[in-house]
Amino acid sequence: MTNYCGAGMKITYICDICGRPQETVELEDVEIEKLGINTLTHIEKEDIIKYNDEQGLLLYSLCPACFEENYLKEQQGPELQ
Numbered sequence: 001m002t003n004y005c006g007a008g009m010k011i012t013y014i015c016d017i018c019g020r021p022q023e024t025v026e027l028e029d030v031e032i033e034k035l036g037i038n039t040l041t042h043i044e045k046e047d048i049i050k051y052n053d054e055q056g057l058l059l060y061s062l063c064p065a066c067f068e069e070n071y072l073k074e075q076q077g078p079e080l081q
């Protein structure tokens, strides 16, 4: 595997529930600022952002499947176990 060594930073979105990488994007520094990461407090950053040499910046968020699943579970109650 070849590591990306360009000017931008690689960002990988990872699902907070299933842990699967969703997508990897490469952003310039300016674009990273647009994400609002720089405006997070230090504690918030540590909670949702990790850094990994292979995957770059890791951003934790729910993938559409897990979001939908949890959203539906809330709608339908706990009977789906």
Ligand SMILES: [Zn+2]
Residues within 6 Å of the ligand: 015, 016, 017, 018, 019, 020, 062, 063, 064, 065, 066, 067
């Ligand atoms: Zn997921």
